[in-house]
Amino acid sequence: MTVQTTTTTGTADAFAEEWRAWHAAQEARLADPHGFLAITGLHFLDGEPRRLPDAPGGWTTGPAGVTVVLGDGEELTVDGETVRGEHRFGVLPERGGVTAIWGDVAIEVAKRGGNDIVRPRHPDHPLRTAFRGTPAFPPDPRWSVTGRYVPFDEPRPTTVGAAVEGLQHVYDAPGRIEFELDGRSLALTAFNGKEPGELLVLFTDATSGITTYAANRALFVAPPAADGTVALDFNRAHNLPCAYTEFATCPLPPAENRLPVAVEAGEKIPYERAAGQGEES
Known part of the structure; x- marks a missing residue:
């Protein structure tokens, strides 16, 4: 060697x-417009509904997995389908995840270290545009x-x-x-x-x-x-x-x-x- x-x-x-x-x-x-430099927040979910500053809806997690409840006029696109009201992402595997689209924003819903997280990715985030x-x-x-x-x-x-x-x-x-x-x-x-x-x-x-x-x-x-x-x-x-x-x-x-x-x-x-x-x- x-x-x-x-x-x-x-x-x-x-x-x-x-x-x-x-x-x-x-x-x-x-x-990339939705790469790591575009992330604007790392949000750890629990059983209490949370409104996020950089994504629509109220977010929770529990034994049945991640759920978002979208308000009037709010919608996401998940797997090519438009969703409104309550949407259940289900139980996510460790190091797995789902991407929800909100306009030009990609919202990563994932599990890391046993925790369900949400990480919105905004293409106009200064960290990305100034890279x-x-x-x-x-x-x-x-x-x-x-x-x-x-x-x-x-x-x-x-x-x-x-x-x-x-x-x-x-x-x-x-x-x-x-x-x-x-x-x-x-x-x-x-x-x-x-x-x-x-x-x-x-x-x-x-x-x-x-x-x-x-x-x-x-x-x-x-x-x-x-x-x-x-x-x-x-x-x-x-x-x-x-x-x-x-x-x-x-x-x-x-x-x-x-x-x-x-x-x-x-x-x-x-x-x-x-x-x-x-x-x-």
Whole structure:
């Protein structure tokens, strides 16, 4: 398991171009009219009806799940159908959710950390309209390393904290990734990614809180090869939504994923957070 190197200018140029395309796609998703930068509030529901400042209706939750009661002249579109009066979203699965449309606003109704939440997403939210991109380290092939995936005998339920105080997430960790960086043997506990076989690692390192976001960064890893080999490209270490907005419930890395080295690759502290945490560059 060694640090990969690039031997030709052409290969280096291609590596950098692929990274720029990846980073542009990351930023496009973040700046989507209904992306995380458009969220105007994080509302935790309970049994008491609540009128929200950024969404219509009175909202509650209970054993039967989330319910909204819309007032006169109020309506939402859910799954393509216009709803008025009382609408029941039902019991939502953990990390699942439903989107209700209100004009140009997308209202996320979801469950996070066992709590039912509502997060309206307004395209004209200043955080989104003023977004100027995310600073990042220049892409460098030395941060693209080969590792080995070691599956656990059984997936390990792993409880981690969240960006929101008092909230916890539980993920099944299928294994860990072992690798070397600058001659040091390291390992990261891996969670399941978005695609079949894909892995996700959450980590901090010696740059966290200095040049990179303090709480976490994330890295998706393509499915392991038949011999367990995986590619870890830390140039694609990216910020989670909590790096930009206080209305995200992002998970924190497990304790063992605090790397004792400075990973000077990937995305840095967002401009929106830089003044209060560290460098802007």
